[in-house]
Amino acid sequence: MVSLAAELTRLNKLEQIGEKDELHLSGDWLQTLVNQVSDHIYVKDRQFRIVKANLSVSNDLGYDEITEMLGKTDLELHGSEVGSSFLAVDKEIAETKLPKTDIEEFMILPDGRKKWFFSSKFPVLNKNGEFVGLVGISRDITARKKAETLQQGQNKILQDIATGRPLSDVLEALILTIEEQMDGVMGSVMLVDAAGTNLHAAAGPNLPKEFLEAADGIPIGPKVGSCGTAVYRRDSVFVDNIFEHELWEDVRDVMKPFPMQSCWSVPFFGRDKKVLGTFGLYTNEVRSPTEHEQKLAQEAARLASIAVERDLAESKIRYLANHDVLTGLPNRHEFKSRLEDKVFSSEETGEPLAVVFVDLDNFKFVNDSFGHAVGDRVLQIVAERILSLHDPAQDVIRFGGDEFVLIVWGDAAVKENLQRFMASLMEEITKTIQIGEFSFHVTCSLGAARYPQDAKDAAQLLRNADCAMFEAKSDGRNGYKIFDRQITDKSANRLTLLEDMRKGLENEEFFLEYQPQYDLLSGRIVGAEALVRWQHPSSGRLMPKDFICLAEESGMIVPLGRLVLNNACRQNKNWQDKGLSPITVGVNVSARQFHDKNLTSDVLTALDDTGLQAKFLELEVTESLLIQNADQAVQLMEEFRKIGLKLAIDDFGIGYSSLAALKRFPLTRLKIDQSFVEGLDSDESDRSIAKAIISLGRDLGLNVVAEGVETAKQQAYLAACQVETVQGFHFGRPMSAEKFGKLLAMTLTPLGRHFG
Ligand code: C2E
Ligand code: MG
Ligand code: MG
Numbered sequence: 039m040v041s042l043a044a045e046l047t048r049l050n051k052l053e054q055i056g057e058k059d060e061l062h063l064s065g066d067w068l069q070t071l072v073n074q075v076s077d078h079i080y081v082k083d084r085q086f087r088i089v090k091a092n093l094s095v096s097n098d099l100g101y102d103e104i105t106e107m108l109g110k111t112d113l114e115l116h117g118s119e120v121g122s123s124f125l126a127v128d129k130e131i132a133e134t135k136l137p138k139t140d141i142e143e144f145m146i147l148p149d150g151r152k153k154w155f156f157s158s159k160f161p162v163l164n165k166n167g168e169f170v171g172l173v174g175i176s177r178d179i180t181a182r183k184k185a186e187t188l189q190q191g192q193n194k195i196l197q198d199i200a201t202g203r204p205l206s207d208v209l210e211a212l213i214l215t216i217e218e219q220m221d222g223v224m225g226s227v228m229l230v231d232a233a234g235t236n237l238h239a240a241a242g243p244n245l246p247k248e249f250l251e252a253a254d255g256i257p258i259g260p261k262v263g264s265c266g267t268a269v270y271r272r273d274s275v276f277v278d279n280i281f282e283h284e285l286w287e288d289v290r291d292v293m294k295p296f297p298m299q300s301c302w303s304v305p306f307f308g309r310d311k312k313v314l315g316t317f318g319l320y321t322n323e324v325r326s327p328t329e330h331e332q333k334l335a336q337e338a339a340r341l342a343s344i345a346v347e348r349d350l351a352e353s354k355i356r357y358l359a360n361h362d363v364l365t366g367l368p369n370r371h372e373f374k375s376r377l378e379d380k381v382f383s384s385e386e387t388g389e390p391l392a393v394v395f396v397d398l399d400n401f402k403f404v405n406d407s408f409g410h411a412v413g414d415r416v417l418q419i420v421a422e423r424i425l426s427l428h429d430p431a432q433d434v435i436r437f438g439g440d441e442f443v444l445i446v447w448g449d450a451a452v453k454e455n456l457q458r459f460m461a462s463l464m465e466e467i468t469k470t471i472q473i474g475e476f477s478f479h480v481t482c483s484l485g486a487a488r489y490p491q492d493a494k495d496a497a498q499l500l501r502n503a504d505c506a507m508f509e510a511k512s513d514g515r516n517g518y519k520i521f522d523r524q525i526t527d528k529s530a531n532r533l534t535l536l537e538d539m540r541k542g543l544e545n546e547e548f549f550l551e552y553q554p555q556y557d558l559l560s561g562r563i564v565g566a567e568a569l570v571r572w573q574h575p576s577s578g579r580l581m582p583k584d585f586i587c588l589a590e591e592s593g594m595i596v597p598l599g600r601l602v603l604n605n606a607c608r609q610n611k612n613w614q615d616k617g618l619s620p621i622t623v624g625v626n627v628s629a630r631q632f633h634d635k636n637l638t639s640d641v642l643t644a645l646d647d648t649g650l651q652a653k654f655l656e657l658e659v660t661e662s663l664l665i666q667n668a669d670q671a672v673q674l675m676e677e678f679r680k681i682g683l684k685l686a687i688d689d690f691g692i693g694y695s696s697l698a699a700l701k702r703f704p705l706t707r708l709k710i711d712q713s714f715v716e717g718l719d720s721d722e723s724d725r726s727i728a729k730a731i732i733s734l735g736r737d738l739g740l741n742v743v744a745e746g747v748e749t750a751k752q753q754a755y756l757a758a759c760q761v762e763t764v765q766g767f768h769f770g771r772p773m774s775a776e777k778f779g780k781l782l783a784m785t786l787t788p789l790g791r792h793f794g
Contacts, residue, residue, distance in 0.1 A: 078155065078176040081162075084169060086128045087111050100148040120145045127159065132169045135161045142183075143176065151221050154183035184219050188334075191215030195341055205349040209241035209342060216338045217244060220331055222321050224298070226250070227342050228265045229315035230258065237265060237315065245298075245320065252292050263289045265316045268303035272313055274335075276302040278326040297322045304335045306343035314346045362436040364414055365421035373435040373443060377496045380433075380445055384489055390451035391489040393499050394444040394460060395507040396424065396467070399481045400629045400663075401440035406670075408476055415473050416480060423466045427459070443500070451488060453520065460484045460518040478668070483511040484518035492521045508532070511587055532588060538574065539585060539594050547573045548598060550605050551772035554781060555624070555743060555765045558757055563785045565656070567624040567765060568606040569772045570598070590630045599631040600640050607648040607655060609775050614654070618782045622684055624656040629663040633670075638677055645681075652682035656707065660688050664703060672702055679704045686743070690731060700738060707763075708735040712746025715766070718755045725755070732759045 072079050073093040081090040087109050088095075096104045099115055112128070113121035124143070131138055139158040146152050155176035162171045195215065198208045213225035226242035236257050239250040256262055258269045263286050268275040277283040278300045280293050298320040305316045317339040319327070327335065360372040368376070377393065384391040398404075398420065405413035417440065424442055428434050433445040449455055467482045485507025493499035506521040542548060548570055555565035572580040589595040603625055610623040631637055645652055657678065664671045664687065675685055686707035687700070700708075714728040728744075735742035744756045747766030756764060770781065 076178065078157075078178075079174070080176075081171060081173045082128065083171045084132065085111070086125060086132075086172075088115070089171065098147055098153070116145055128172060131159055131161045131172050135163060135167070135169055137161060142179075152218075153178060153180045155179060188215065188219055188337075191218070192337075192341060195345070199345050199348050202352065205345060206241055208345045210243045212338055212341050212345065213241055213243055216317075216319070216334055219334050220319070222323065223319045223331075224321075225338070226253075226265075226318040226320070227315060228253070228256075228269075228318060229346060230269060230313055234258075237269060240315065242318075246296055249296050249298070256289070256292075261285055261288055263292075264301040264303035265318050268305045268316045269313050272305055272307075274302070274304045274332070276300075276326055276332070279324045299324045300326070302327045302332075302335060304332075304339040306339040306346070308343065308347050308350070314343055314350075317342050365418055365436050367421055367434055367436040367442075370435065370437050370443075373433070373437065373445075374496070376433055376435075377445055377500065380447060381489055381496045381499065384447065389447055390449070391445070391447045391499075392451035392456055392486050393489075393503040394446060394456070394463070394484060394486045395437075395500075395503040396420075396442040396444070396463065397483050397485075397507050397511065398440035398467075399483055399511065401480065402630075402633075404478075404480060406633055408473070412473050412476060416471060419471055419473075420467055420480065420482075423469070424463065427463055427466055443503070446486075453488070456486055456488070456520060457518075460486060460520075464518055483507050485510050485521065486518070487521035508587075511591075535585065535588060536592055536594070539572075539589060539592075539598075542572060542574065543594070543597055543601065545575075547575065548601060549573065550602060550609065550775065552609070552623070552775060552778040553765055553772040554770040554778065555763050556769050558753075558761055558764050561785075562619075563621060563782055564763060565622040565624060566610075566778060567626075567658070567772075568602060568609075569626075570602050586628065590628050593630065595628050595630050596634050596636075599625075599627065600644075602626075603640060603644045604647065607644045607650040610654055611648045611650040612775075613779055613782060614650075616779065618779065620654055621782065622654050622656045624658050624686060626658045626688065627663075629660070632659055632663050632674070638674070638681075641678070641683065642681070653684065656684035656686050658686045658688040658709065661690060668702065672704070675704050689745075700734075705738070705740055707741045707743055708738075709743040709745050709765075710761075712766075715744050715746045715752055715756070716748070718752045719749060729759055732761055736760075 069092075075092060076094055077092075078095045078098070079090075079092040080088055080095055083089050088107050088111075089109075091104055091107055093104065096102075096107055099107065101107050107115065111121070112124040115121065116124065127138055127141060137158065137160040141157045141159070143155045143157050144152070145155070156179045157174060157176035159172050159174040161169055162173060164170045191211070192215070195208060195212050198211060209227045213227065216225050217223055224242070224244040226245055227240045228237040229240045230236075231238055236255050237253075239254040242250045253265075256266050258266050260270050261267060261284070262270070263280075264275045264277045266289075267285050275285065277285055280286045280299055280301055281290060286293070300321045300323070301318060303316045303318040305313050308314050317335055319331070319335055360368055362369045380391055383389065398416075401413070401416070404416055417436075421434070421436065421442065424434050424444065428444060429446075429450065432447065432450070435443045435445070437443045446456065446459070450459060464482060464484055468479055471478055471480065485503050485505065487493055487499050487502035487506055489499050492502050502521040506519040510517040510519040549572075550568045551571055552566035552568055554563045555567065556562065557564045570582055570586075572585055574580050586595070589598050606623045606625045610621070614620050627637070634640075641655070641657075644650075645655065659671075678685060684706040685704065686709050687703070687705055688709045689711040690708050708731065710728060710731050714731065718725055718728060732742050741763060742761050743763040743765060744752075744761050745765050747753055747756065747764045747768045749768060752766075753764065753768060773781070
């Protein structure tokens with residue numbers, strides 16, 4: 039090449055020296071030499087017509103003989119667009135009489151190939167210094183140029199992927215980049231659908247639209263054209279002739295209206311080795327891909343896989359941002375906009391709308407007892423149960439840990455229907471849950487609020503449904519409530535109340551009352567149940583129903599329970615120290631306390647500090663607390679029994695524990711819930727349940743206590759059933775320690791007014 043350039047310069051100089059024939063360059067040796075060169079070498083006259091060219095030029099421009107090109111201008115040879123850009127350069131050289139070197143030129147050859155050249159052109163001047171023509175040499179730099187544009191294209195695509203451009207845009211850009219690299223090809227990207235059975239057309243900017251529509255949804259299989267088969271085989275499929283190849287036999291009809299003849303398809307995979315889709319290339323002629331083209335297709339497939347994986351990851355993130363992974367339900371982010379939309383449309387159409395808040399009772403304990411895996415499963419089961427009852431068109435949202443929210447509209451949101459719906463929802467959720475070896479129930483509390491009756495906007499609607507739920511919880515859990523005005527007043531106070539409680543604990547506003555428990559036979563006081571009260575500085579005396587629930591929710595029950603435990607033990611020891619007959623004091627232990635890891639040490643400290651013997655302290659636990667976490671409960675209770683404590687099951691009969699399950703627990707007493715005692719006066723079924731419980735307790739060797747005895751008739755019935763112990767307003771209301779002390783002193787000689 040150097041020698042050629044030198045030769046040209048020499049020739050140029052010769053010209054300038056001025057030979058007779060202005061453009062006489064020839065000599066066979068020179069033509070032969072020039073023809074050997076792969077660069078374009080050409081000479082043009084002052085009108086920029088070709089007067090000489092080498093074989094390279096004629097070959098590329100599609101002329102059999104060099105002579106056929108002679109006398110033609112660039113406009114004739116290349117068409118007006120490319121031709122005029124050449125002409126502009128030539129004219130500049132003619133005007134300036136200066137060479138133009140290192141120009142990058144682009145041309146589309148008559149056969150459609152796109153080429154880039156790196157050109158240098160030199161003016162030829164006669165002896166008078168006039169421009170008489172020019173010589174040019176152009177090196178084909180297409181391969182380098184393509185590699186460069188490919189590199190740039192790849193970078194751009196990777197950038198687009200990184201900056202989160204929409205997948206369809208990225209895939210189109212990828213296809214265009216690849217198409218630019220090859221001649222006469224049209225690319226496509228097909229993606230595997232969610233079910234993994236079909237392909238859908240994701241991009242194909244230069245393929246006929248009708249073709250993409252026809253190709254959309256093609257199945258994946260062993261013989262369904264190039265793409266469907268490539269995905270099926272997890273390997274490239276190069277079909278050179280669609281109309282003859284057996285892989286296309288069954289799907290050939292689709293191709294009939296289109297000019298494409300060959301189709302090469304390269305599947306691409308995710309990191310988990312799953313096929314994500316396939317990169318396809320079509321040409322309008324029958325041919326196979328060159329090795330280079332195969333490489334390009336593979337590179338395209340690689341980029342497509344990055345783009346698609348990234349997009350999947352993003353949609354997963356988007357999904358995760360709006361959905362709860364565990365249950366697959368939309369989460370509270372998603373909920374907000376949905377509810378707002380609903381409120382908006384309800385406002386427009388007047389369609390009834392309601393929000394139902396579902397909260398599992400003491401779900402924390404399910405987690406603590408059975409472990410998080412079981413807890414997770416419980417949430418899934420609850421979600422399934424809710425969905426099974428809920429109109430699929432309506433919304434169920436996992437709102438938080440153990441909270442679900444439902445948006446209900448139309449007829450379902452009318453009060454009576456809402457009530458019925460909540461009742462069945464509760465029934466469904468509280469059904470037995472069986473997970474592996476564990477079998478238990480979760481209870482829940484439900485609250486609902488309606489729009490526009492109960493709230494003026496979405497936020498208030500939700501808040502009020504939450505309040506109604508909380509109200510249901512305060513009413514002893516496992517219930518449901520529809521919002522009413524009174525509820526807001528209460529719940530608005532919740533936060534204040536919590537703060538007050540904190541202060542109340544410091545200021546010793548909590549105190550105990552004692553309700554006597556009598557031995558039915560002897561009429562002696564054998565025990566007292568300690569019941570907490572709160573002397574609130576502004577609201578006056580508050581009862582457990584006003585604050586226990588909140589104390590439990592907030593965890594405040596733990597310090598409060600400790601206080602109750604200490605006071606009860608101290609008081610009981612105090613009575614004994616006064617010489618009164620020793621009795622057992624019963625202390626209520628809520629679920630939250632029971633699962634507090636410090637309970638044992640709290641109990642021991644209380645006994646230690648007060649000097650009360652363990653046998654004079656009884657812990658009252660509820661049934662639900664036991665079944666929620668049976669194994670742990672048994673273990674803890676065994677510990678207590680070793681210490682010498684008594685253990686009673688409180689409010690027995692309203693929970694779900696099977697009677698037989700009670701055997702597992704080292705109990706000393708069974709306290710029959712007041713609701714059964716209440717029914718003794720009238721209801722035959724309550725009477726038989728009460729009877730069954732009493733005999734069960736006796737069979738298990740437990741002392742049976744009837745709670746809430748209010749009438750003589752109840753007393754008589756209980757006596758007939760041989761219930762040992764009674765507690766209730768009929769015998770004595772909860773009273774101050776002082777009063778209780780006096781009563782205890784009085785009944786040293788038994789036979790109070792009821793036991794005559
Ligand atoms: P509980 O353990 O079932 O306590 C018995 C409740 O029934 C007491 O209500 C008592 O006043 C009431 N009662 C007793 N006899 C009769 C009767 O003849 N008729 C009627 N209608 N009611 C009667 P109280 O004091 O309002 O306590 C309610 C609940 O609050 C208790 O139910 C207990 O679960 C809880 N509680 C009370 N004190 C504490 C405490 O210190 N810690 C914890 N964790 N819970 C407590
Ligand atoms: Mg109790
Ligand atoms: Mg009770």
